[in-house]
Amino acid sequence: MRTLTQPICWFVLVTASAAAHADELTAKEHVDEGTKLYNVQKYDKAAEQFQAAYLLDPEPDYLYASAQAQRLAGDCTNAVQSYRAYLRTEPPADKRDKAEKNIERCTLEQQSVQAKITIPRREIDGQSGDREVPTTLPGSEQPSAPQRPTKSYLVGHILVGAGVAAIAGGVYLYREGHSAIESHNSAQTYDEFAASHAGIDAARRQQVLGVTALAAGGGLVLGGVLYYVLRARTPAETTVSAQVKSDGTMVFLGRSF
Numbered sequence: 001m002r003t004l005t006q007p008i009c010w011f012v013l014v015t016a017s018a019a020a021h022a023d024e025l026t027a028k029e030h031v032d033e034g035t036k037l038y039n040v041q042k043y044d045k046a047a048e049q050f051q052a053a054y055l056l057d058p059e060p061d062y063l064y065a066s067a068q069a070q071r072l073a074g075d076c077t078n079a080v081q082s083y084r085a086y087l088r089t090e091p092p093a094d095k096r097d098k099a100e101k102n103i104e105r106c107t108l109e110q111q112s113v114q115a116k117i118t119i120p121r122r123e124i125d126g127q128s129g130d131r132e133v134p135t136t137l138p139g140s141e142q143p144s145a146p147q148r149p150t151k152s153y154l155v156g157h158i159l160v161g162a163g164v165a166a167i168a169g170g171v172y173l174y175r176e177g178h179s180a181i182e183s184h185n186s187a188q189t190y191d192e193f194a195a196s197h198a199g200i201d202a203a204r205r206q207q208v209l210g211v212t213a214l215a216a217g218g219g220l221v222l223g224g225v226l227y228y229v230l231r232a233r234t235p236a237e238t239t240v241s242a243q244v245k246s247d248g249t250m251v252f253l254g255r256s257f
Contacts, residue, residue: 027057034065043073060089064099076106156227163220166213174210177203 034049047069067082180203187193
């Protein structure tokens with residue numbers, strides 16, 4: 001009985017060893033097939049082969065290879081999950097950095113993809129499902145929004161500008177006339193006094209003109225300020241224009257002045 005048991009045990013051990021060896025070869029075959037598919041840019045099928053190899057032989061590099069293939073296939077959602085599963089195996093620092101950078105790359109790619117709007121569609125001709133709808137529907141162009149009310153303060157600008165110019169001219173005329181009179185009054189000799197006496201009347205007229213210009217300029221500036229105040233309290237005038245769209249509807253647009 002003992003002699004019969006020993007060959008059976010040896011047979012079981014040899015069979016188990018052979019089965020394990022066959023599984024290892026099968027995992028390697030999956031990797032070889034995945035590598036071939038990866039090289040010809042069939043990334044989705046290559047990822048499947050790498051995943052099959054990992055199920056037979058949980059080698060961390062198979063997870064990373066699967067993540068790479070998924071990312072290049074455009075499946076960033078599953079690629080991120082595979083990268084994170086790879087990071088949980090605690091790889092070396094350089095490989096960890098590469099995986100983390102690829103996760104960031106996938107995240108940016110996902111954010112850059114424009115969201116598509118889908119709405120449920122009722123059964124049409126016995127079929128049901130969802131259909132994609134563009135964000136801008138044909139014939140639904142939105143009319144441009146009317147401009148915010150604006151007001152013109154041109155009159156006020158003119159009044160203030162003219163007033164400032166009149167004040168500057170008045171100051172100049174008054175100072176010229178005052179200077180001529182002071183020069184006449186400070187004459188040292190009779191000849192100087194007599195020579196400057198002829199210009200006294202003109203100097204006095206200059207002073208009068210200067211005072212008049214100062215008064216007029218002050219009035220213009222005051223008028224401009226009053227115009228600003230009154231204009232700010234007055235509602236803007238609005239004109240309404242109609243625009244006919246291609247579908248026959250009419251849109252009213254307003255603009256203020």
